[in-house]
Amino acid sequence: MAGIATLLGRAVTSPLVLIARVLDPVLRLWQRRTGTGGMIALFLLPNMAVFGVFVIIPLILNFAYSLTGGAEILLGDRRYVGPEQYGRLLDCRNYLEPLSCREDQFWTAVRNTTIFVTFQVSLMVTVSMITALILNRNIAGRGFFRAVFFFPVLLSPVVVGLIWRWILQRDGLLNLIVTTFGGNPVVWLNDRFYAFAAAVGVSTWAHMGFFTLILLAGLQAIPKDLYEAAEMDATPPARVFWRITLPLLGPNLAVVLVLALIKGVQIFDEAYVLTGGGPGTATMFMTQYIYEVGFASILRNPGLAAAASILMGAVLVVLTLVQLGLSKRAERARER
Amino acid sequence: MSRILTFLTRRRGHGGRWHWTDVVTWVWLVGGTVLMFGPALWLISSSLKGPAQLAEFPPTLLPYVQEVVTVEGHAQPLPLFAVTLDDGSTRVMAQVRRVGANAQMIDPANPAERLNVPIANRTPVRHVGVATSNYTDPFLAFDFLRYLWNSVFVTTVATLLTLLTNSMAAFALSKYRFRGRDAVLLVIVGTLMVPLSVILVPLYSVVSATGLMNSLWGVILPTIATPTGVFLLRQYMLTIPDDLIEAARMDHASEWQIYWRIILPLTAPALAVLAIFSVVWRWNDFLWPLIVLSRRELYTLQIGLNTYAGELNVQWHYILSMTVVTMIPVVLVFVFLQRFITTGIAGAGVK
């Protein structure tokens, strides 16, 4: 295995080394002309160019789009309408009741996403926490079990969605289990509550391994002597958790929470493949709203979609800043 | 043997007693394994069943292959069933067709005589076996092999470009002090806050304007500058001692040579982690290729799979087998490289 790996590695790297060697005299010349500064610019250029063209510029354009109206796709063809799109989005008699809003689908998506994030993040962080605590114990086959929980993270959202759609089918595995225990089979994905629960559950299943690993790393950074001292005092495990583990894991946990929130708000792929937004609009989330209103629907409106995405972006910016602040605090706590 | 048993059954409780945490641990781990692996195993097992067997309820655990018989006067071989007749006896008969709650059966030896049998009274005659046509048909009839190639191309090229650009940027940001370094770092952090869903509409315009629409490069290029990758590599490069670089400079090495002769080899472990991440991310990309690609010959595996799931909405035997094939590379990565990934994430998470 190691031999093949080396051979493969060498096969990939040798043409690259050749190219690098060819480029060297050219770049040496550049360095002589422009000094270290020029080389720095060169190293940064490809990355920043891609960022600039594919992230920064679209972001600026997005603001421009959100101020335009009409059904045309190209920015140049659209007409300026000022903040009208934002006005439409935020026009509601009662913010908690989507049907009282001018753009009811937007607020339905907001409500769905908020409820989803609340339940999914709580569930996922709890489950990840428990799993991390268990994996932190001195158990046999720890590496194996760590891999087990991480497995679904590697699967693509389409695969995840299809696997679970197959299980939740009318004639699927879940109905088999239900009927074996004497219940009635249900078409799970046609029911509003169950379809939503499925979206929460499947999303948790697919992502919890990632957060388990982060929490596990945090747990392993806690000094062992604290636990030994507690054991010598015969402290019950619940107390150990609340008094020792949780406070020391606090900063890490906060980071995980916010990261999970950021990911949760952007939910689309698995849910879209699993339910398509249905039944009705029960599982339509923000990203799907933007995708449909911006592109896919017969009744498309790119300006409205852009305004909606800016609002969602604002929420994400706040969450990301909170996360960065918390991770800085976590670093400082660790250094102490 | 007893030592192994002791090892496996280590408990917190003293003197061989079960502590409640041990019970929870075991239940959780076993339950977790079933829940995490179970669906994938069910997928694989279902993908080996033929379409008729997939429509059965309750579903069987093992894949079976239906026994068939050729009867004169019928072009296709007919499936065999064991039929319970009204008088209680059982006969093996061939099914001509089945509609709703009734099936038309004939005796293979006596094809002229047809019997209408309610479907509850018959059980298929079959043996354990796999329906390999589920796997071979998509490759022959559909463009599955082409989608596979597109995915491989996108993943490989995107990973190479990602490693190149991210490492160059990480090098500049870790080993040089220059005015505006913090501003650049801030911009990169900023892009973390701008996920795809926020810039979907204008990104489409930009990609269209640059002529990359409906091209695999349009799928690749927007994805190669990852902030996570830059930070990961930068953290690692910070730990490389500056004296090495100074020594190289004194030996008249150009900055480019320092980069690819010293920095890159020393950053190999982090590069490996980023490569694995990149492979998994690009292989699994969905939303962006969904928007950029409309020409079928350019579809990646995920988009092709999604399209088939939409079109062949009840041909599950093909959808399942294609899902399994889409899953295989990721499973391979998992089996051989999971150690890298898990330590990589732990490292990144801690920082």
Added chain:
Amino acid sequence: MKKIWMCASVLALVAGSAAAQQTQVRVMWYSDGVEGEVIADLLSRFEAANPDIDVVLDNVAYQVIQEQLPVQLASGTGPDIARVTNLKAQAEHWLDLRPYVANAAYWDTNFGDRFDWMRPDGSDAIPGFMTQLTLVGGFANATLFEQAGVELPGRGATWDEWIEASRQVMVSQGLPAAFAIDRSGHRISGPNASFGANYIGEDGLPAPVDEGTMAFASRLVDWTAQGLMLPDTWVSAAGTTYRAAADDFANAQIPFYYSGSWQVANLSTKIGDAFDWVAIGSPCGTAGCSGLAGGAALVAVRYTQHPEAVARVMDYLASEPVVREFTERTLFLPAHAGIVAAGGLNFQSADPNVPPALSRFVEASGETLPAADALPAWRWANTYYGALVTRISQVMAGEITLEQARELIDRDIADQVAAAR
């Protein structure tokens, strides 16, 4: 490695372009049944006879035509030729072939009566031609009805009678549902007209949802609530996503399926001899027994770089022998006036269910109401369909009431009309 790739691709490009000075014409095509293979075959013969044109056939999913093509057209790109159903609303994107085709009079004579479905009002452009005429109508699984001992409702039977009969079949045979309709506003517009609906207002702009539409929509909602309508089609998707229930009918899961004449070839292939099926026209409402005429057309896109080559391909595909062969192999209803007048089409199918189904559809095309006939040539038809399907499926899912849906449909349509001004 990257350099090697680039060198290789440059070489390939050079080799490719040096090989032949070919003009490439891209055709974006979707298939309901077998027409993909038929058109591929026809085009390969064209390429053999015209070596300087390379026709690339993109057989895409219908969803791509609905969702991605409009975006491409709006950004000034897209294929050279496309097979499209949403014709009038996108009329601004079609190329006027009049200056490019060999014989414009041929086109006017044989396809002229439907040009208004594809071009802006008052224009005299030649935008393309209809690959087929379609009529919305129902199919019934005769074998299931027979096994259940229920008689197939005769001509003039109402929607209520059909659904009741199907319900009896569903109960007797243990099926998951009694009927299904494709998830599309276009599909329910014929039945809406049968209950007296009229979408077009006095000024040619969309009229508010009237009692006729409400009559049929409320029936649909009731039938879904009673578990008679297969929920998988309408309920389990959001927005304007298209879902067809053809596979469920072909698998004998439902005894009654309301779709259209384009499904004949598809059903014949999928069902084979598993059961007997019939076409039944459209069940009746209070105002009539109307379906909805329509069809897909092959149009040339305005943004093509090679209009002359495109015109040659279109001339070939619109020529009488080619249209005749296409129609006979795909089991579609032809839109070519000359062929319809001459008759004598030899539909290539050994399936005994096919000829009576096709003739029933031809008969039913004479039973459509004027309110339905006006729709294909109306530019707001597609908007109306989109709003209907979005909101009615929400009612079926239990999210909103039908009254709320009525207001929301009107508002959605008004938004689109305002946006287009």
